[in-house]
Amino acid sequence: MNLHASDAQRQIARYRSLVRVTAALSRHVRTDDLLRAMHEQVRLLFDTPITLLARCVPGGGWHCLTLESDNVAEQDIAPRPDGLLERVLRGTLRLENDLPAYLRRESLGIVRLHHRSDLPHTLSWMGVPLHAGEVTGVLSVQSYAQGAFTPEDLEFLELLGVHLSIALENAALHERVEREAHTDPLTGLWNRRGFGERGEAALRAAHRDGARFTLAVMDLQDFKAVNDRFGHAVGDEVLTGLGLLLRRLTGRGAHVFRLGGDEFAVLLPGDSGQARGTLSRWLEDVRGHPWPTAAPPHLNIGLAQAHPGYSMSDWLREADTQMYEAKRRRLHLLGTEADRAGD
Template identity: 70%
Template sequence: MNDHATDSHRQIARYRSLIQVTAVLSRHVRTDELLRAMHAQVRVLFDTPVTLLALRTPQGGWHCLTLESNNLSEQFIGLRPDGLLERVLEGRLRLENDLPAYLERERLGVVRVHHRSDLPSTLSWMGVPLQAGAVTGVLSVQSYALNAFTPEDLEFLELLGVHLSIALENATLHERVEREAHTDPLTGLWNRRRFTERSEAALLGVRRGEPHTLAVMDLQDFKRVNDEFGHDVGDQVLVQVGQMLDRLTLNGGHVFRLGGDEFAALLPSREAEALRGVQDLLDELRDQVWAVPTPRLNVGLAPAYPEDSVSEWVSRADARMYSAKRQRQQLME
């Protein structure tokens, strides 16, 4: 077989590999899963020890995932006015088979994006832009050897970059649709649908011996706020309350707006600890500056039991919340 036929067969095999890689990437609808799958699949097309996927952050920096010698590392790099990644996006850099000489000639410094200082330095470097919809990034493959890549390698990396851009855009859209389906549009908290899902998951944890406490809350006389100050002010109050409640997530909890002025929190702790956390929050709420008289939260706490259903668990918390509400109303009369 002559050299031309050998090259043709090799290219056909490589295109088949590219199709297989594309098929693998298309099966992932979550960005984190897609990024990790991409690293594994790049090695199907390139004999290279290093792959880098860098996605632009809203602040202008980079979220980098690097696979080097089977070590996957994650790093955030701040905004750089003129770096290798920026040059790829600007169309000024694609392939350099002597990276040290290029850096010296261009008087560029580079940031090493992994924690293994014992590994060799990159000598050959390729990078292509990832641009599709809201996705902006760079896909790079690197080698410890000089003159490791060919123009054909760059062509296949560009083709892979096109498919990866589309897969990333699809994953981003899927996550946005999923997030909107589970998020309250006013407060940004999770909604009732998500509450049901997370409650079921929490009860599974309880059956494994993991404590959980449910806090159900509503705002005392919230209708009066809307009537006296208007619904726009009422919405501001709900948003501010939601921001306060979101602090409960700092210790692993989940917070939800169930509808109207009703909120809930799933807290991964026993009732006594959950009560302390909620009480601290109520104290902070009273110290806030409000556009209306300081709102008051009625709270009902209920620990979960292994035999509980979601409805039974919620009913106990609801009963305690309404009891607290009645007591408060009686004191106000």
């Protein structure tokens, strides 16, 4: 009787832990935050030193977050035709309390997701699949001890996997809605809303830390004539081509935006002189691109460096002024008075 009472109390405690874990997961709406919270919360259910969350990545392979002895590691691993994670997704593996014997019996090798030689090897292993909309993965808990897990442990891990799958699906939906709200549908660049948020963040950094940022605003000279002569489909192709070229600037720390119509913006780190050099080199890419109109479009670009006390409207107004002056003079690039001296 006492044994049954003890078992009942343990079950109640575990279900309470599951409720707490579920509540903790519900507080996170971003996938990375959710996965890291999961690592911490899983210890409420299992007395185990290792938690692994593996997500399938496009093109094959896995993105893994591992918590082992309080150390969090993040790693990408290549796909394997018959690995432990692949077996979980196929439904042929769930629980092994003597992992080395299982590996020998099945003639399998494993990838160890840390490089510390002082930690022991996993002896007991459990894994359950995660299916959450576009997210597919595996949740695994592991132990250095043999015989560490029971069928009841697996049942709870499966319940936890269901809750984690729901939380992952909600997080993916939230991220997709956020991304769509900040993204231009034609070019895939950040839209005006994203521009406002990132621009304000740059101004705060400039005010607070003295960080240097330069805003470039550009439009396409006589873009209406392109639509009138070649049609809107070709006009859209020109805009998407420009978006692709602008993305190359992100490798130099820039953020790129489509503000609407044929108007784009680039937020570059550094002063206006550095930005001018970067954009001058980028214009060579524009000239060498295979445009559907044969001749490359003429871009008018105005530069404005952030200054203490600027508001977002001040900053944008100065860059716009320089852009319209470049358009009037049919120049590619104009910035501050010091920049103009070289034109």
